[in-house]
Amino acid sequence: MKFIDMHTHSTASDGVYRPKELVEYALEKGLSGIAITDHDTIDGIEEAVDHASIYKDFIVIPGIELSAEYHGEEVHILGYGIDYKNSSLKEKLRYLEKERRDRAYKIVSKLNSMGMKLDYESIMQTVQNGVVGRPHIARALVEHGYVKNLEEAFNKYLAQDAAAYVPRAKLSPQEAIGLIKAARGISVLAHPGLIQSDKIIEDILTLGIDGIEVYHSEHTGSLSRKFLEMAEEHNLFVTAGSDFHFPPDNDESYHGDLGSIKISLDSIQKLFRRA
Structure with a gap:
């Protein structure tokens, strides 16, 4: 099968x-x-x-x-x-991509204000031509040694109601x-x-x-x-x-x-x- x-x-x-x-x-x-x-x-x-x-x-x-x-x-x-x-789909996705980028910038700014030295542009380089999401920021937190794994990154900083959470347009x-x-x-x-x-x-x-x-x-x-x-x-x-x-x-x-x-x-x- x-x-x-x-x-x-x-x-x-x-x-x-x-x-x-x-x-x-x-x-x-x-x-x-x-x-x-x-x-x-x-x-x-x-x-x-x-x-x-x-x-x-x-x-x-x-x-x-x-x-x-x-x-x-x-x-x-x-x-x-x-x-x-489909043109309608592509137009809406362009809007959502901008919202994702704006949200990522705000999350990184929050983390920086808490003493974590993350660089927004470096994170965006890992995204390349894709759309940014919280897992990209979570991986950066792991790579810099601020958390042990992605689960900890989300629980401490990125999940809803966590310290660096930022809502976005949906x-x-x-x-x-x-x-x-x-x-x-x-x-x-x-x-x-x-x-x-x-x-x-x-x-x-x-x-x-x-x-x-x-x-x-x-x-x-x-x-x-x-x-x-x-x-x-x-x-x-x-x-x-x-x-x-x-x-x-x-x-x-x-x-x-x-x-x-x-x-x-x-x-x-x-x-x-x-x-």
Whole structure:
């Protein structure tokens, strides 16, 4: 049976592998495909698609993970099979990229005021042509020895209500779903197990969303069963993904290794045929 990981990140956002390296790593893991779902950007898609074309039976699904907010809680909406050249989508993403850069500058300024000597321009150099996110700043904190690992960086400084947290502009779930649909994509609620309120999950499932990420590296078996029941109740598509950012290193992980959560390629192809 062939399998695909439907939730991956490249250097276009906060992953450590370039898109073409992500394709190669997926092949090493025995996968038959991946969905590229970088945060608020489509910049990694074309490189991944072009590189995958040299392989006969490997598929790259163009995707995105849009950040949204609902009643004060951050929620993420995945988009699959999007037209990544859609003008409305590209315009909104340019706005979100500027917001991310402004937020990163404010976070670094806060950390500097606390005595941590981080350089914003140096962090942006590590981002290169991608979009900056809190994990980039977390890695800088680790590299400078201010924290031991990414978890400590988030807990102490970067998580919501932590010392250097800065909110940023986010879409509403309705806006995120609308952008994906305008780009002829399939919208899916990402990692609902990371959302604190069941009421928020239930509300989002009634906003015209197409599916739910039932299987995720942070979901226990009981959570996956719960979300599978929700998907069946609302007649939604079921997806699965590791939320891969980088391979486990020194016992530190950020979500799951590539392919640690996967779904049959046949199931996803059926999903697209239904959509």
